[in-house]
Amino acid sequence: MIDDTRRLNSFLRKTRRGHVLKITHELYLRTDITCGSNACQQCIIGQTTLLDKHMKNGNNLISTGHYLLVDTNIVLQQVDVLEDPLLTNVIVPQIVLDEVRHKSLAIYKRIRSIIAIPERKFFVFINEFNKNTFVLRKPGESPNDRNDRAIRKIAQFYNEHLKQQISIVLLTDDIANRDLARQEGLIAFSLKEYISTFNRPELLDRLVLKEESFDLEKDLGKRKEIIFPEHVSVSEVQRGIKSGKYLQGTFQASRENYLEANVFVQDSEKYNQLFVQGYRNLNRAVHDDIVAVEVLPEQEWAIPFSLVIDDKDDDQGDLVIEQEETGLVVQGVSSKRTSSCRIVAIIKRNWRQYCGILQESLPGARFHLFLPHERRIPKIRIESRQAEELKNSRVMVQIDHWPRSSRYPHGHFIKTLGKLGDKETENEVILAEHDILHHEFPEAVLDCLPKLPWTITEEDLANRVDLRDFCIVSIDPPGCTDIDDALHCRSLENGNFECGVHIADVTHFVRPNTALDLEARERGTTVYLTDRRIDMLPVLLSGNLCSLRGGEERFAFSVRWEITPDAKIVNTIFHKSIIKSRSAMTYEQAQAIKDDSGINDEIARSLRRLHSIAAQLRQKRLDKGALVLESSEVRFQLDTETHDPLNVINKELRETNWLVEEFMLLANISVAEKIYELFPDCACLRKHPAPPISNFDPLVKAAETKGFQVKANTGKELADSLDQAILSAHPYFNTMLRMLATRCMMQAVYFCSGFESDIKSFEHYGLATPIYTHFTSPIRRYADVLVHRLLAAGINADATFPDLLNKRVLQQICNNLNYRHRMAQYAARASVDLHTQLFFKNMNTNEDGYVFAVRKNALQILLPRYGLETTLFLRDKDGKSVGEFHEEESTQTINNLTIHMFDPVTVQISVDSNNIQRQRIQIHLVKPFIDGFSVAPIVKNKTTIDEIDNTITTPVKRLKVKSSK
């Protein structure tokens, strides 16, 4: 019910052209807003009531039942505490939500998700539209004071409304507000006061510490820590960006050197990427922040260090300063000054929750240092009362603020993930660090699934082409349960072939905008870890109803081509179908059938035909300049019980692998062309931009060391020069070049065609095709689901829905998919790393490898057998550099022995377990033998490691297993 009272809100606003406008908004005050309490008899029945009639939570500050009322700062700063299930019956005023949203979307999202849980009993009270709680801003009153007053008004309202049956406890950390509330006779506490009465130390740990007012002078006298330059004010930054004095960009810390970073600049023609070096220039920026930077004058431009530096042993800031002032600023031989900048302000923090461990500190200390798992994040100082218990666990921590006088950001504890070194815990870390959604599917999602037993209805049959008699087979890796593609091939009367690709019809089950759809959209992709699979769709669909299992009737989306024997496509049709796969084969089985001339049944014949067409398609593609990029892909053979790695198997590539791949590419390309033709404005496509030519510099340089010229002006040129670069004496050389080439590539991304003005930019560089999309794996990728829907709507096979043609939504989804996709790749790599470590845990072996890159103080060693890339530091016992680095030739000379790139070496691998907190794979040089640096090869039975400190442990970088698909 709208009350008669109507308020007019007038304010002045300046337009872009400098005009001043007076804008008036209406505000209707209502009398029908519920208080949400079950104890209330006045409010209109039938509206949601959440708050308990009798509320008890064991708090002894207030003996009676009470509701909590939070203010904006509590939500903004202490959302971690609010997330604890202990706190229930909380009133969240609308004005608080509005303010929170205005200040931080991330926290708004979190508080919204708490509100969404009915058990938590968080009630949103609409105070601004409520006649009883509306307060008008007094003349001269600041908006903040007005909002505080509004919140106190709510407490008063509830007190009167509920006739004192239940007290309202106002939680606020603002002392002035608390005092005012107490004067008005309300009960008010700070959050700390409130939760200290529960005996829960970990809850106290989660409290965000108030930013301590620090005395710069005093701090200076006391400690020799660095004082960061002050950040420039917001208005100054805005003015600076407008005038071109400052630039805005994304801050990306270096993985290798914690004193270096890059800023990717937006909207600048002059600079694309700027380099930042040194503590003061970095000025408290954390990885992923949006920052404002000022370009340094050219004479101050820095030289990126090829040193690999760990932020490990210097708890005192002094050492770093010293390093910064002496060691690090020493200019190298190089003349490659990079355009550099310094950070003047942080525009937006992109802090998230970080996994890591607590660094050991003195017993009884209150403050501890937290070592994040992600190397690009600085250590975080936290307060904890439970350091003893957390000693050997992985914990999660959030950064709160970073004062000028502190070397490290200050943060607070959130939760523990489990015991250190435990495989479950480590998996949990991988998932959390890569933002992978791995919760159980909620009820609402499971409700969208079809009920078992699932049957095919007459209606289904009427709408689909019946292909159950076709000889369709699927070929997949062994143990695959989510089979989303199947193939067939038969000869036609005119001598041509009809080939078909049949893709699981996921969109038949996943209807648009259902809970199931939204969940899959958010997950974006199935994530494959070494010992676990995190599904995008519930297992009933992914492993059963959608999976094209052998001998079962399944729905499919088919693409059929008429192809001449020399692989020219005559005709393409798309339709929904019903199929019955003859056999679900592994690559190995298919290969065997194809090669065995004794077998001549229908399956074998169609496999052979498919193979001959695929071979021609592949050749055509390669002729056009498609790249064959190398990556060493390994698989672990896992123990069936413990899932511990037992052995490493290099993935074998059979003909049948690329047979399937070739047809999938063809299907994807055909579908891409079709949906672009049907919906030029909102087709979901995938592009792989051509890398800028400068990206290939490392590759060209590396090839030159062996006397090869690599040209990379076009994809074709690159492919050809890679083909020619073969050393007969060094068979692995070509593979390594291709690996290097892979690293020069850009990331392939999904995009919405309506947002690209130029059709040329649709190109897929790696595959050398002008247009591409993903159609063939809807069970494990959401992009394919989108494409299925577009195609189905375009060929009138399925109903349309409003979002289908909304390109803004499509682009948003694409952005999310790109992010999820990338994170899934990183997680998969991290999982392999974890297993590699477990694999080497009790082993100490010699292994042959190659020098993959030469750094200033280290060699990157590639171990082909394990697909492993590790760093060999060239330091002796005292940490002094032993090698002599020649940048021009990229070589290192140690004791008159020069090591070049691609040189074969033998190394000894072991796991460094000295540091329980961070286990790492370490390697020692065995061959070529360098006196005082190398170690003797291990004799089989020898189990103890020689305690030689000259090789420092390093984290392991896994080679990217990137297929250009």
Add this chain to the structure above:
Amino acid sequence: MSTPMDTSSLPIKNKSNQLTSTLTTDYIVGSDLISIEGYRQDGRKPNELRHFRVSFNVVPDADGSCYMEHGNCKLLATIYGPYEGESRSNQEQAIITCDFSMTSYCVSERRLRTFGDMKSQRLQMAIQRVFQQAIITETYPKSQIDIYLKILQSDGNDYSPCVNATTLAFINAGIPMKDFVCSSTVGYIQNKCIIDLNQQEEQQKSPQLTLTIMPQRDDIVALTCESRVHHDIYNEMLDAATRANLQLFDLMKQAVINQLKTVLHVL
């Protein structure tokens, strides 16, 4: 489901940092015209009209007049006539003319030209046509009726309040009509139909529909929809607009009855 095909929006410049998950956030925040609790920004629910107030006989010289406030929109409608028109031909029906103008201060940015622009002319034409249908013009052959509309303060769409005010002014003038003519707008935002858009809501690039009906005869007089709308939503929007018009009709009827009561009381 969210906003359907919207072709009017320009391509948005790609953000260079696409590596953040924005999906849910955007879904929650995208346009916050309706809060999760179901309130619009001015405290209304999706199916509630703005504040509506009318007074009659504000211009005693005119044959009928009405001052109307609908939300922040304030306007004056005056009717002159029927009077003997310039005898152009032997017309059998009355001619209706409409003159629409705005004050220069009626919108937040001062207007220099207050009448005769494209927008005003189109609006004039539209209103003329609507009332040509609604008034029983055969009653007044060879005569002319003039409608003068003046917007004092504008709040988004001017057409609908003009139609409603003109109807009331005609009733005030005692000119026979077939029925009331009610007009209102409806928008489709965040998967919901919201009725009676104010300026803020109208500025969103979402589908909007303006429906003018004669509520008691169940006739559609005019219907405009300038955005592309999916047909499933279209019907939903039409229903919502009809309901809005019926609500409006009740208010207008009540206003007329009240006026009548006062007049009778005075008599």
